């Protein structure tokens with residue numbers, strides 16, 4: 643009986659130490675002043691990275707999609723839906739990028755939940771149409787490749803954080819100013835790197851059409867075998883037309899994408915070889931998902947720089 647009491651006493655001491663230890667570790671949902679941070683849930687890796695840069699220590703960002711995930715085809719899991727419903731604020735790209743989330747987000751918007759879409763940051767006339775065989779099919783959702791549109795996305799993100807957490811508005815707006823400065827620096831770096839590539843070599847062939855904004859801004863003809871949506875099938879006609887383009891323009895390389903199957907790119911290479919020419923894979927591009935820090939593509943800026951270096955080095 644006596645012995646048992648001693649064990650219980652030690653156990654209680656151990657539990658007390660553990661509780662103190664856990665308390666000292668702090669709560670990751672608090673900032674450095676111990677104030678509760680804003681719980682923000684977003685869809686894509688690009689938006690997750692943007693939200694972290696704008697929110698800084700005052701925002702706890704949960705990104706539902708990781709590196710290599712294709713947002714066109716990603717289906718929300720039950721834990722994603724829980725996270726969405728527990729968030730203080732939900733953010734998504736829109737323009738039908740996250741196709742499998744549309745019903746969930748529309749219901750949230752109807753019920754006045756705290757939710758924002760980057761598509762609301764951009765003017766309709768600045769959004770590219772995707773045209774195929776002369777028909778307007780849809781709007782191009784890959785707005786992160788247009789640095790001016792991405793500035794507008796950053797402004798909306800800072801405004802949304804400020805609206806829900808006005809005590810830290812100054813920090814959010816300062817982070818936005820810094821972000822814009824870094825985007826301008828990035829744009830200069832891109833222009834310098836692209837100066838190495840003659841204009842007649844600026845033809846970019848990828849698995850799906852993610853790079854139209856990039857092409858529009860930096861003078862590239864862009865050909866995505868699969869069209870704008872990675873979920874559509876490429877026909878043999880698409881592949882043979884692209885193979886003709888490769889041969890007519892003596893294009894050296896095409897590109898695979900980290901979030902898309904390379905099946906159509908392999909079919910294109912075979913179609914080019916069947917005509918006695920050759921086409922190499924110029925590298926992997928980070929189109930609809932960022933990569934990791936090990937790939938030098940773990941954030942928006944590194945991924946953009948890595949993409950441009952891959953394109954220029956393969957095509958020049």
Ligand SMILES: [Zn+2]
Nearest residue numbers: 852870872930
């Ligand atoms: Zn895409």
